[in-house]
Amino acid sequence: MxxxxxxxxxxxxxxxxxxxxxxxxxxxxxxxxxxxxxxxxxxxxxxxxxxxxxxxxxxxxxxxxxxxxxxxxxxxxxxxxxxxxxxxxxxxxxxxxxxxxxxxxxxxxxxxxxxxxxxxxxxxxxxxxxxxxxxxxxxVCEHVKYDWEGDTPPRRPYNETVVYEAHVKGLTQLHPEVPEHERGTYRGAAHPAVVNHLKELGVTALELLPVHQFIEDSTLADKGLSNYWGYNTIGFFAPHSAYSSSGDHGQQIAEFKDLVKAYHRAGIEVILDVVYNHTAEGNHLGPQLSFRGIDNAAYYHLVPGDEFHYTDYTGTGNSVNAGNPLALDLIIDSLRYWVTEMHVDGFRFDLASTLAREDGAVDMVSPFFELLASDPVLSRVKLIAEPWDVGPDGYQVGNFPPQWVEWNGKFRDCVRDFWRGEPGTLRELATRLAGSADLYEGEGRRPSASVNFIVAHDGFTLRDLVSYNEKHNEANGEDGRDGADDNRSWNCGTEGPTDDPHILELRARQQRNLLLTLVLAQGVPMMAHGDELGRTQQGNNNVYCQDNELSWIDWDHADSELVDFTRSLTKLREDHPVFRRRRFFDGTPVAPAEGDPLPDIVWLDADGSTMGPDDWDQDWAKSLAFFLNGGAVPGNGRHGANGDSDFLVILNAAENDVDYHLPAGPFPEKWATALTTCEARLVGEAAAGGEVFTVPARSAVVLMAEREG
Missing domain, CATH: 2.60.40.10 (Immunoglobulins)
Known part of the structure; x- marks a missing residue:
């Protein structure tokens, strides 16, 4: 060591x-x-x-x-x-x-x-x-005896990354192929059936909810509930012992390493959701477990002039003072340890704005960011920010340093609004689909700075997003006060479970619509575990305290058709770099082998013309089409000298069918349906430029230009 x-x-x-x-x-x-x-x-x-x-x-x-x-x-x-x-x-x-x-x-x-x-x-x-x-x-532990068997990190660039957010226990607790004694553990998560599922799904990075040692909250324990998600850290170097199938006297270290090694063999990175913004010791009435009794003023932000109390930027009772050298060293040492000894590939920082706070203000040139940028180990791994906290000016989307990428909450909100039929969303939707240049381009960052997501652990599952208008958190014992109220969801006509075949078909289509928008937008797509399987939490949008069937993945009732559709999406993204550009669109004409030059992206109206200034903000307009010029993407050895194929993507969130005149002139002459969310359309269906192409209500279609020969 x-x-x-x-x-x-x-x-x-x-x-x-x-x-x-x-x-x-x-x-x-x-x-x-x-x-x-x-x-x-x-x-x-x-x-x-x-x-x-x-x-x-x-x-x-x-x-x-x-x-x-x-x-x-x-x-x-x-x-x-x-x-x-x-x-x-x-x-x-x-x-x-x-x-x-x-x-x-x-x-x-x-x-x-x-x-x-x-x-x-x-x-x-x-x-x-x-x-x-x-x-x-x-x-007391040692590491020298572990055999990594030549393990090397996959090291995928951000633009080729597809993130899958998962909970160690919830991922496998009900998996029928995982041996019962390994379910809900590191060993269970490393089972070949689970690893192969993610690999076949097109996942390139597994992002684990907190695996640092955390503790149960006494208030939840008194209610018979559990701190399931694990955002209650007490040990920043220790793998959570309850996820070990082999014991808690140090065996958890080797078992976690086995997990990392298994995913690396499959070409999948392992990213940890880390909670350095607060600890499990709570406010001034919390327990004395570690930091409080060692150096209280160094580890925590205390109220100036009232050091009996704690400044709370996190909503948990305390906030770690990353501006203090002792606390900062702990964080940096912990991060380096997980990279060098445990071989993880990156981190997602919970409430990352707290780590940038200096004298109460959020400072993006704070020592924390400077140390990470200059560190020879940490500057090379993935750094993902949840770019907000609950303190003053805590919402910092788009403001993190160049080495960072961020959870883009604006993408989530906009895409949810568009597909539930909210008016006036086209202008922002186009910005989000193109990589959110309004947030990232001005600082010289790239589209991959945006980690796009529609669903995460916190909130509705994908299936519940299209099945519930209201949260149903009764099981949490807080009389519905917990969990977000602004869910931007739509139940498709009936709240909760139904046998109505029309509503069920619409819900299935809406899930496909949301996934297609997520995976094919510029940026880094992130899925939440089980969303490809149709996972439900029965309308609970805050299962942080539910360590039971409500939060675990139900593998026995997986939606196999949705799994297949998700695989098709990630395969399309993998095969075609036009969906994962390294740089923002700039509208520059790119000449094909023959014919007039076309811009790298063209936004199109239903009549086949280019969208004008007055077309973006019409409340009645709920559909959008855009042309992606494959010639604007450098070839990757699979699509010839002209780069990638050309694509036309049409998103129709209207409650009626929309007739689109496929663009003619300098655009490709022939198109074939590469992917569709509507069962009425067939993959491979052909169309020609200038023809009318009907896009059914609340559906999406991806057309690929047919090449000569």
Whole structure:
């Protein structure tokens, strides 16, 4: 193991004689003990670490070697110091603290007074009850014995990437081909049946919801619910132990590595959804688990002038202070660890705006971004931002640095509005289909800066988006107060389940319409797990607390026709670079082998003419056609010297059929239907320039120019 993986080395590192321990704390800490704990008997042996003051007099390093401690040992820290919560100092040696740099975590928390540093009902008074026996424990681990078998990352460019967002447990808990004891685990997610499904689907990157060690929320546990999604991190280096089929004494590390290796063999990257914006310790009334008792003011944003309380940009009670060197080092070290030791290929940053906050404001030249840009390891992996938080000016879509790509919420909202029939959407729809140049081009970024999505883990599934007008979150126990109200959904005429064949056919077509728009738009498409299978959450748009059949993929009732259609879409995108351009359209004429030059993209009205300034904002206009010039795309060795094929895409969200006059003149003379969302149309159906081509109501069609011969 290269010590540089963890910077200057923090945490626990086994040696031939024992284990070296190192912990950074606030300068006010007076004593640090590392406590070796028998996980069965809860007996402990505590050893004092030596203090080494930093040159700036602020950060303090505590270190020492404990002989005879081998991999598999369990431990925690007790940090002594002043209890002055009004000054941001919350030291309490009665609380056994988790190592922020622990590579593996074992056990679970038992919620009660013991896990809180203050006395219930009197938050200014220190509680002296011991948390040992009620807390999770760090595990001493090593990596040198794992055989990666020559594993290498697929390293796909963004414009060739198709992302599949998935939950480790929900992906396989009901999969009939996965052995029962492996369902819902890393090993289950790495099962050949699952890997092959994603490969055949055309997925190039698996984006996993949080796999950093997270904990159950006591409030949810009291209701019999679960912190299912995992946005409640306590260990930024440790794979979540509950997803391990082989044990939680360090076995989870090798099992996660097996998952990465399996997907890399299939040519699929692994991206982690990471939650560095907050921790599981909550607000000033939350438990004392780790960071709060080590260096509260360094790890968290505290309210200026009122350091008893926390500044909350995340809606969770606390916000990590990435502007502080101690917290920033932890984040960077964690990211490097997951790339170098665990071989992951990138990260999606939850509420990424919080990480850019300096003195309360969002600063896109903050140290966090500068370090990532200059880091020789992290600057080479995929960096995806959820470009907002809940604080002031937190919505930052389009503002992240050049190395980043972003979840494009504007794409989601616009495409949902168009296909549910909202008026006045054509102008923005064209912008989103063309890669959202209004957001990204001005900063010199590319269309792939836009991660396009219509559905993600948070909100309706694709099937529920076309089946429900309202959220149905009764199972969450919050009387419907939770979850988004602005869903931009349409139930196609009936709320929820129905036997009406006309509504069922319309819903199936709407799902195909949405998927086609997603996959063939410029940018990086992201699908949510199970949407290609017709997955439903019965109208619940916030299953963060539902670890049951409501949130798991139901593989036994998969929509095989939708799966086949999705495969056809991703194959079309893979085969034709005109749908995944590296640069924005610029309207520049591109001369074909013969004939008049045509622009790289042409937006067309139903009469075959080019869209004029007054055509974009008519409320009655609910259909759009655009021509893609394959000659404007450099050849990729499969389409000859003139580059790619030419395409004509027609999207009709109107409730009536629309007759389109196929463009003539310099446009291709012959067309064939490459893909359609309407059963009334047949793939391969031919048409000629100048002919009337009827596009059925609420459907889409992709025409490909036929070449001579």
């Amino acid at each position: 290269d010590a540089n993986t963890q910077g200057a080395f923090w945490g626990a590192r086994p040696t031939d004689a024992g284990t070296d321990f190192a912990l950074a704390t606030a300068a006010e800490a007076e004593r640090v003990e590392v406590c070796l704990v028998d996980p069965e008997t809860k007996e402990q042996r505590c050893v004092d670490l030596a203090r080494v003051d930093g040159p700036d007099g602020q950060a303090t390093r505590w270190e020492g070697t404990v002989d005879g401690v081998a991999p598999g040992a369990h431990y925690g820290y007790r940090v002594h110091g002043p209890w002055e919560p009004d000054k941001g100092l919350r030291f309490n040696p009665a609380k056994l603290l988790l190592d922020p740099y622990a590579w593996a975590v074992s056990g679970s928390y038992e919620w009660g007074q013991e896990m809180h540093a203050y006395v219930f009902g009197d938050p200014e008074r220190m509680d002296e009850s011991d948390s040992l026996g009620h807390s999770m424990l760090a595990v």
